[in-house]
Amino acid sequence: xxxLLWIVPALPFLGFLILALIGxxxxxxxxxxxxxxxxxxxxxxxxxxxxxxISSPPAGRVYIQTLWEWFNVAGLNPGIxxxxxxxxxxxxxxxxxxxxxxxxxxxxxxxxxxGYSRFFAYMNLFVGSMLMLVLxxxxxxxxxxxxxxxxxSYLLIGFWYKDPANGYAARKAFIVTRVxxxxxxxxLFILFTELGSLNIGRLLEVAPLNWPVxxxxxxxxxxxxxxGAVGKSAQLPLQTWLPDAMAGPTPVSAxxxxxxxxxxxxxxxxxxxxxxxxxxxxxxxxxxxxxxTLLLAGFSALTQHDIKRVLAYSTISQIGYMFLALGVGxxxxxxxxxxxxxxxxxxxxxxxxxxxxxxxxxxNMFKMGGVRKMIPVTFWTFLIGSASLAALPLVTGGFxxxxxxxxxxxxxxxxxxxxxxxxxxxxxxxxxxxxRMVLLTFFGEAKTHLHHKPTWIMEMPLVVLAVLSTFGGFVxxxxxxxxxxxxxxxxxxxxxxxxxxxxxxxxxxxLQLTAAVTAILGIFIAYMLYYKNPERVTALRRSAFGSRxxxxxxxxxxxxxxYDTLFVNPIVxxxxxxxxxxxxxxxxxxAWVNRMFNRAFSFTQSGRLRWYAMGIALGAIxxxxxxxxx
Amino acid sequence: MNTVPMESGLVLAGILxxxxxxxxxxxxxxxxxxxxxxxxxxxxxxxxxxxxxxxxQADGQVMFIFILAMxxxxxxxGLALILQIFRDFKTLDADAANNMRG
Amino acid sequence: xxxVFYIAALVAVISTAMVITRLNAVHALxxxxxxxxSVAVIFFILGxxxxxxxxxxxxxxxxxxxxxxxxxxxxxxxxxxEQESRWLSPAGWIGPGILSAILIIELVYxxxxxxxxxxxxxxxxxxxxxxxxxxxYILGVELAAILLMAGIVGAYHLGRxxxxxxxxxxxxxxx
Numbered sequence: 001x002x003x004l005l006w007i008v009p010a011l012p013f014l015g016f017l018i019l020a021l022i023g024x025x026x027x028x029x030x031x032x033x034x035x036x037x038x039x040x041x042x043x044x045x046x047x048x049x050x051x052x053x054i055s056s057p058p059a060g061r062v063y064i065q066t067l068w069e070w071f072n073v074a075g076l077n078p079g080i081x082x083x084x085x086x087x088x089x090x091x092x093x094x095x096x097x098x099x100x101x102x103x104x105x106x107x108x109x110x111x112x113x114x115g116y117s118r119f120f121a122y123m124n125l126f127v128g129s130m131l132m133l134v135l136x137x138x139x140x141x142x143x144x145x146x147x148x149x150x151x152x153s154y155l156l157i158g159f160w161y162k163d164p165a166n167g168y169a170a171r172k173a174f175i176v177t178r179v180x181x182x183x184x185x186x187x188l189f190i191l192f193t194e195l196g197s198l199n200i201g202r203l204l205e206v207a208p209l210n211w212p213v214x215x216x217x218x219x220x221x222x223x224x225x226x227x228g229a230v231g232k233s234a235q236l237p238l239q240t241w242l243p244d245a246m247a248g249p250t251p252v253s254a255x256x257x258x259x260x261x262x263x264x265x266x267x268x269x270x271x272x273x274x275x276x277x278x279x280x281x282x283x284x285x286x287x288x289x290x291x292x293t294l295l296l297a298g299f300s301a302l303t304q305h306d307i308k309r310v311l312a313y314s315t316i317s318q319i320g321y322m323f324l325a326l327g328v329g330x331x332x333x334x335x336x337x338x339x340x341x342x343x344x345x346x347x348x349x350x351x352x353x354x355x356x357x358x359x360x361x362x363x364n365m366f367k368m369g370g371v372r373k374m375i376p377v378t379f380w381t382f383l384i385g386s387a388s389l390a391a392l393p394l395v396t397g398g399f400x401x402x403x404x405x406x407x408x409x410x411x412x413x414x415x416x417x418x419x420x421x422x423x424x425x426x427x428x429x430x431x432x433x434x435x436r437m438v439l440l441t442f443f444g445e446a447k448t449h450l451h452h453k454p455t456w457i458m459e460m461p462l463v464v465l466a467v468l469s470t471f472g473g474f475v476x477x478x479x480x481x482x483x484x485x486x487x488x489x490x491x492x493x494x495x496x497x498x499x500x501x502x503x504x505x506x507x508x509x510x511l512q513l514t515a516a517v518t519a520i521l522g523i524f525i526a527y528m529l530y531y532k533n534p535e536r537v538t539a540l541r542r543s544a545f546g547s548r549x550x551x552x553x554x555x556x557x558x559x560x561x562x563y564d565t566l567f568v569n570p571i572v573x574x575x576x577x578x579x580x581x582x583x584x585x586x587x588x589x590x591a592w593v594n595r596m597f598n599r600a601f602s603f604t605q606s607g608r609l610r611w612y613a614m615g616i617a618l619g620a621i622x623x624x625x626x627x628x629x630x
Numbered sequence: 631m632n633t634v635p636m637e638s639g640l641v642l643a644g645i646l647x648x649x650x651x652x653x654x655x656x657x658x659x660x661x662x663x664x665x666x667x668x669x670x671x672x673x674x675x676x677x678x679x680x681x682x683x684x685x686x687q688a689d690g691q692v693m694f695i696f697i698l699a700m701x702x703x704x705x706x707x708g709l710a711l712i713l714q715i716f717r718d719f720k721t722l723d724a725d726a727a728n729n730m731r732g
Numbered sequence: 733x734x735x736v737f738y739i740a741a742l743v744a745v746i747s748t749a750m751v752i753t754r755l756n757a758v759h760a761l762x763x764x765x766x767x768x769x770s771v772a773v774i775f776f777i778l779g780x781x782x783x784x785x786x787x788x789x790x791x792x793x794x795x796x797x798x799x800x801x802x803x804x805x806x807x808x809x810x811x812x813x814e815q816e817s818r819w820l821s822p823a824g825w826i827g828p829g830i831l832s833a834i835l836i837i838e839l840v841y842x843x844x845x846x847x848x849x850x851x852x853x854x855x856x857x858x859x860x861x862x863x864x865x866x867x868x869y870i871l872g873v874e875l876a877a878i879l880l881m882a883g884i885v886g887a888y889h890l891g892r893x894x895x896x897x898x899x900x901x902x903x904x905x906x907x
Contacts, residue, residue, distance in 0.1 A: 608724070608725050609724045609725075610654070610724060613651075614655060614827065614828075617828075617832075617835070618831065621831060621834050621838070624838050625834075625838065628841065628842055634734055634777065634853060635849075635850055635851075636848075636850065637844060637848065637849070638741070639774075640839075641839070641840060641843060642741045644835075646745065648832045650748070650752070651828070651835075652828045655831070656752065656824055657752065657820070658819040658820075659757070661757050661799070661802070661806075662757070664799075665761070665764060668791075668795065669748055669751060669752070669764070672768065672791065676774065679774075679775055679783060680778065682856065683778040683780065683851050683853065683856070688861045690780070691780050691783045691856060691861045692861060692865055692869050692872070695786065696869075696876055698790055699876040701791070701795060702790065702794070702880065702883065703879045703883030705795050706798070706884065706886070706887040707883050707887050709798060709799070710886065710887040710889075710890035711890055713806075713891055714890055
């Protein structure tokens, strides 16, 4: 069964090839069927492989399938080889399964759009590339998938390319992530020159033998890898591209910019955990970046009007949680939160998509309201997803995953009270903006009429994701509540565990109670502020300081402005200045000379017979004169 | 007594050639241009015959025969082209057919 | 014989000059025939009787007659002579005249700076021509044959009347 692993990424690529080559000539239904079926089969196969992997694990809990050698240059011989272990299995399960649901949802969401088959072609290419990223057995293959998903992200953000703003957003996403990718590429060079291999398994073995903990090389390599992760996962300081990436179609936001691609950074750090453990400084930075990002993005999310931008900032914030978890060495907690987050964030985006479509492409939450009775299924599932995001205690998956992170941040090996405090504050803000979003969108008076009523194709993925984001959390229960450690046991086959330093059940109980109270408090404050007394919020926003802060947060803490001033404008200025420098004049002169010759020659090519004869005569005279008199 | 000065013979060929050449340059009618070309070819043939006679060799006459064959082929194709041009442009003006750019 | 040569040369030059100045194509063709005949006389004087005969038969007889046919097919009336006189503006003669004058002066200069040479008018028999043609020049003969063949095919292809397909409403306007 495991040897069928190669089919999992092959199917989406096949679907992409078919759609890219002949997709535009086939009817939309066929194109959609190919797009959905290839991912669906892939997901089905993943489930079977997963069952097989868990029931009869291969030796060493790692299964490697080498297909062929990619190239062999100067000792670098990456193979097209797939590596299946607990981490990559979790990731491919989420990618294919959530990907399938989102594909299914897109069948209806994108119906009648121009470039219907193109959309599915890109989406299939994305799923294929993402699978290559997580299944790659070496960092070169991982990098291929890494750039592949970046390309698909670019293509899909700019899917409606006729609007220049979308093209701008796409370019911004591409260029900003490129900054991180360059750092990552340099990191790969260092790993190869220092350790002589880019094979993941070998790197993890060799690194601790060659490098002492805290020496400069692993710090450098880890910091560069972190650069790549930060770019892809939209963490501080490269987070600015993600809110603009919402220009793409909503299923794209759900799949790429929430559930899968943006968590590639988390995957990379979890994958390279050995290197990061060798560089504790960088690991601390990871945690600090996570904490800062989750707070910044949380405050920004509080002020957004666009529902998709709220979700985008909440994505940044939730990935911040994962980084925080990685930073405190809670590897499995990070992957666990990734999984739950993928479920509920995809659910929230898809639900938001239904609302947007229902209200005729209205994205401003202040123009929504009261739609809960029009689309009940969406409302309830969205509510479940929001509860999970806000980490409503006991009944939601989000609570368990976030609680695990906070627990390790407080009590783990690398516990840090500051990080814990940031996480707790973040949880409060998360509950606040989530409740605000739900209240503004679904409650209150109806402001518009229903435009598009979703059918089962759109509702089914919502229901499935709602179930998953609730019950997905029950695979890992804390000591106080049943003490189920299915997920972390599974993860510990590949990721190191995290010893709890002190305390015991009582500490954990207190922590849980704190987290639960925080979440409920957040919901309650939001309810009071945005539902009961909205005028108070309005008054706050109208005040001099409040309005300024509001605008500041709404613009994402002015990072765009900062980068424009620091990097973009100077480069544009230099380009303007350099447009007509001395060197350029030389080339302009060459071009001018060529143009003059072109004019002269085209003037002689008049097409008039006698003109040509005259030319011949003149030539003959000159030749004769030279021959005779010289 | 039976001698012809070489120079005057070649000057004659040159004059005929130049006359044909002037015709090519001056006339706009394609029929005349073609006729002038014939004059030039004939002048070239004349020069060959002179050269052949100078050395008492058959080669000059052989070259003239080749020129003759070439002139015949050229005239047949050229006249067919003239007919075509006349049909298409309704004129024999050589400058009218200047829009056949490659 | 030298006198005859000069007379024939004079006739050739004058008739050729008439060829390039006539307004009527048929007149020009007749002058051309005269020019060719006088050149044939010169050939004869030079002892090349065979090519003199060819000049008369092929050039004056066949090629010029082909010209006459075409000119008749074109059916040029008196209007064309008027047009010719308009085309032949005096200004148009200046450029070619200067160029030609330079060329002929150079030619004469080259010829008369060399030592004088007289040609003995010895006959070169057709037999020698034939032997040369089918001996060392056999490749040239074959090439000339191919060229003529190409000329025939080309003339046939180009000379065909092309059907012009027009919409039936346009036919009336054309007629």
